[in-house]
Amino acid sequence: MNRVRCLVLNAALGPLDYRVPDGMEVEPGSVVECPLGPRTVIGIVWEAERLPGTEVPAEKLRPLRDVLPVPPLSAPLRRLIEWTADYYVASMAGVARMALSSGGALKGPATMTEYRLTGGMPERLTPQRLAAMEALEGEQANIRELAGLAGVSEGVLRGLVNQGVLEPVEVDCDRPYDEARPDFAHVELSPQQAEASATFAEAVRKGEFAPFLLDGVTGSGKTETYFEPVAEALRMGRQVLVLLPEIALTENFLHRFEERFGAAPVLWHSSLKSTERRRAYRAVASGSAQVVVGARSALFLPFRKLGLIVVDEAHEVSFKQEDGVRYNARDVAVMRAHFEKVPVVLASATPALESLQMAESGIYTKIDLPSRFGGAELPAIDTIDLTQEKPPHGMWLAQRLVDGIEERLARGEQSLLFLNRRGYAPLTLCRNCGFRFQCPNCSAWLVEHRFSRRLACHHCGHETPSPNACPECGEPDCLVACGPGVERIADEVAERLPDARVFVATSDTLNSPGKAAEFIALVGAGEIDVIVGTQLVTKGFHFPELTLVGVVDADLGLEGGDLRAGERTYQQVAQVAGRAGRGSKPGEVLIQTRHPEASVIAALAAGDRDAFYSAETEGRRHAGAPPFGRWAAIIISSEDDAEAREAANRLGAFRPQVDDCQILGPAPAPMALLRGRYRYRFLINSRRSVQLQDVIRGWLRQVDHPPGVRVAVDVDPYSFV
Numbered sequence: 001m002n003r004v005r006c007l008v009l010n011a012a013l014g015p016l017d018y019r020v021p022d023g024m025e026v027e028p029g030s031v032v033e034c035p036l037g038p039r040t041v042i043g044i045v046w047e048a049e050r051l052p053g054t055e056v057p058a059e060k061l062r063p064l065r066d067v068l069p070v071p072p073l074s075a076p077l078r079r080l081i082e083w084t085a086d087y088y089v090a091s092m093a094g095v096a097r098m099a100l101s102s103g104g105a106l107k108g109p110a111t112m113t114e115y116r117l118t119g120g121m122p123e124r125l126t127p128q129r130l131a132a133m134e135a136l137e138g139e140q141a142n143i144r145e146l147a148g149l150a151g152v153s154e155g156v157l158r159g160l161v162n163q164g165v166l167e168p169v170e171v172d173c174d175r176p177y178d179e180a181r182p183d184f185a186h187v188e189l190s191p192q193q194a195e196a197s198a199t200f201a202e203a204v205r206k207g208e209f210a211p212f213l214l215d216g217v218t219g220s221g222k223t224e225t226y227f228e229p230v231a232e233a234l235r236m237g238r239q240v241l242v243l244l245p246e247i248a249l250t251e252n253f254l255h256r257f258e259e260r261f262g263a264a265p266v267l268w269h270s271s272l273k274s275t276e277r278r279r280a281y282r283a284v285a286s287g288s289a290q291v292v293v294g295a296r297s298a299l300f301l302p303f304r305k306l307g308l309i310v311v312d313e314a315h316e317v318s319f320k321q322e323d324g325v326r327y328n329a330r331d332v333a334v335m336r337a338h339f340e341k342v343p344v345v346l347a348s349a350t351p352a353l354e355s356l357q358m359a360e361s362g363i364y365t366k367i368d369l370p371s372r373f374g375g376a377e378l379p380a381i382d383t384i385d386l387t388q389e390k391p392p393h394g395m396w397l398a399q400r401l402v403d404g405i406e407e408r409l410a411r412g413e414q415s416l417l418f419l420n421r422r423g424y425a426p427l428t429l430c431r432n433c434g435f436r437f438q439c440p441n442c443s444a445w446l447v448e449h450r451f452s453r454r455l456a457c458h459h460c461g462h463e464t465p466s467p468n469a470c471p472e473c474g475e476p477d478c479l480v481a482c483g484p485g486v487e488r489i490a491d492e493v494a495e496r497l498p499d500a501r502v503f504v505a506t507s508d509t510l511n512s513p514g515k516a517a518e519f520i521a522l523v524g525a526g527e528i529d530v531i532v533g534t535q536l537v538t539k540g541f542h543f544p545e546l547t548l549v550g551v552v553d554a555d556l557g558l559e560g561g562d563l564r565a566g567e568r569t570y571q572q573v574a575q576v577a578g579r580a581g582r583g584s585k586p587g588e589v590l591i592q593t594r595h596p597e598a599s600v601i602a603a604l605a606a607g608d609r610d611a612f613y614s615a616e617t618e619g620r621r622h623a624g625a626p627p628f629g630r631w632a633a634i635i636i637s638s639e640d641d642a643e644a645r646e647a648a649n650r651l652g653a654f655r656p657q658v659d660d661c662q663i664l665g666p667a668p669a670p671m672a673l674l675r676g677r678y679r680y681r682f683l684i685n686s687r688r689s690v691q692l693q694d695v696i697r698g699w700l701r702q703v704d705h706p707p708g709v710r711v712a713v714d715v716d717p718y719s720f721v
Contacts, residue, residue: 006043011091015053029072069108182231184262197228216369218578238307245316268294296329379587425481435472505533544583648680
């Protein structure tokens with residue numbers, strides 16, 4: 001092969017042909033360095049028949065510069081890249097970039113210098129040096145990463161190196177991971193668990209594509225059930241991928257995994273240091289990484305001998321990526337299993353409606369775990385009608401809920417209050433002039449975070465210190481917090497139950513695996529009485545002494561007209577309710593609501609999941625919504641409002657006329673300004689018989705836009721902002 005076609009990691013360029021120099025060996029999937037003008041770019045050798053491009057005369061072909069020292073991307077991974085790009089109307093270059101997600105890993109074997117504390121003291125101990133030394137206790141990394149951990153400049157740390165306080169350590173970047181042993185520990189399974197795990201293990205042994213929906217109530221032992229097929233894959237020398245929706249859940253999972261297999265799995269998520277990402281990537285590519293536990297991006301790692309995929313909490317919205325390539329990891333996991341010819345297990349206590357429909361149609365095999373493990377009972381659920389049992393003035397918790405917490409305090413048990421709203425209050429305004437604090441970059445109010453004394457936008461990250469006076473009228477002490485966030489609920493608990501030890505659990509306080517581990521240890525040791533948390537605490541945690549769950553505002557998720565609002569609310573409340581009574585003590589759930597008659601709330605109170613899903617299914621069928629119809633969004637954005645509006649109107653003039661396909665818009669997106677960009681949106685609703693992606697691609701090809709305009713396509717959207 002002396003002529004190859006390469007997919008270069010630049011969506012604007014398209015495929016490019018190159019000449020293979022004498023003595024260089026490449027094959028489809030090889031990662032190569034390609035000349036592009038005076039630069040060198042990374043490319044992947046692809047099958048020419050699968051990647052249409054312009055034929056260039058042989059005499060004009062430039063030679064490849066080098067083959068990078070990593071195994072070629074496998075054919076199943078290349079097919080996954082093609083499918084993802086096609087289904088989500090994304091560029092293949094954008095998807096392929098996710099499969100080459102560690103630039104350091106592409107450079108071959110290497111050692112590097114990291115630094116750690118020696119225990120010595122500097123000649124002059126400044127406050128900065130002291131803070132850095134305290135922050136870096138037990139840490140080892142390169143200077144740049146240590147500076148980030150310590151919150152100081154690299155110069156401060158280089159001074160500590162010169163003083164002998166930090167010492168260099170030569171590290172093998174590709175040192176092997178500890179080996180997981182499939183028979184390290186024996187776990188007693190219930191008959192239901194044993195039957196389910198035997199089914200999964202048999203599928204692993206067959207080595208064929210087999211999609212399973214593991215539908216088990218909270219506390220039924222789904223994790224132990226799928227650990228058995230993990231063990232079977234290890235016995236066969238195959239690799240396993242376990243996807244988790246939140247980094248905060250990894251620490252709890254790691255502990256359980258290590259107890260079962262005697263070693264920790266390989267981690268993959270955004271908080272890893274570059275050296276850790278490099279090491280993990282190369283271990284996956286070589287086949288030495290046995291079990292990888294990661295966030296959605298782990299789906300595109302170059303596994304050498306994959307044998308099983310597990311998607312835990314498969315209903316979770318966070319499996320949908322909302323920028324870049326807008327893919328749903330749950331669905332892409334099923335497709336990766338299809339291309340790799342391996343089983344995939346989607347585990348959830350509240351499966352997505354789409355997954356249940358796939359099971360009902362016979363495409364997925366449904367495995368049920370209808371009861372809790374070890375004889376634990378599901379909690380009793382009751383509603384508190386806030387129109388009848390009103391909280392005291394200026395408070396948000398009904399007296400019955402506070403009494404329930406007080407009873408648990410007296411018995412030495414724990415309580416959890418759930419409100420899916422970070423910060424202290426969602427809106428701050430001036431009682432004197434009515435001024436409201438709004439984000440300068442987004443169509444959103446700034447959220448007050450009283451713990452850190454800041455106002456923050458939860459969409460773009462903009463922050464400003466909380467002022468003492470109104471910036472509009474200058475009046476001091478006139479700012480009013482409107483509505484509750486978790487911090488305000490925590491303050492109320494502290495005020496009404498001063499002896500309670502309260503912990504606020506959100507992505508602000510549990511923003512790393514280490515902090516999550518510390519939280520788990522505190523709860524396990526009985527040092528926390530009341531947890532006040534967001535959706536982060538609705539899944540994955542097992543606290544035997546937690547016997548009361550209070551849902552502060554069950555109606556919150558029903559606002560906004562979201563297609564999946566009812567389903568999402570049901571899932572969140574059912575999941576958080578499942579944290580109660582997981583040990584030997586009975587649990588109770590109290591749901592505060594102003595609409596106890598709403599179908600979602602009534603189904604939760606009655607414990608009648610089937611009735612809710614049945615009604616939701618019929619509503620979706622009637623609306624032509626997923627899984628019975630298809631939705632897609634096209635978002636036009638620009639930093640200039642007039643430019644974005646003009647581009648949207650121009651695209652609208654070319655809208656296709658297709659049977660069974662309705663196109664709505666353009667209209668300003670509900671979040672009309674996001675991260676400094678003005679946004680206009682089209683919504684497309686079609687029957688499943690319509691080739692929706694082809695319609696969208698053909699439509700977009702007709703219109704060219706100015707450089708400042710971006711066009712994003714979101715197939716199967718979850719967010720409608």
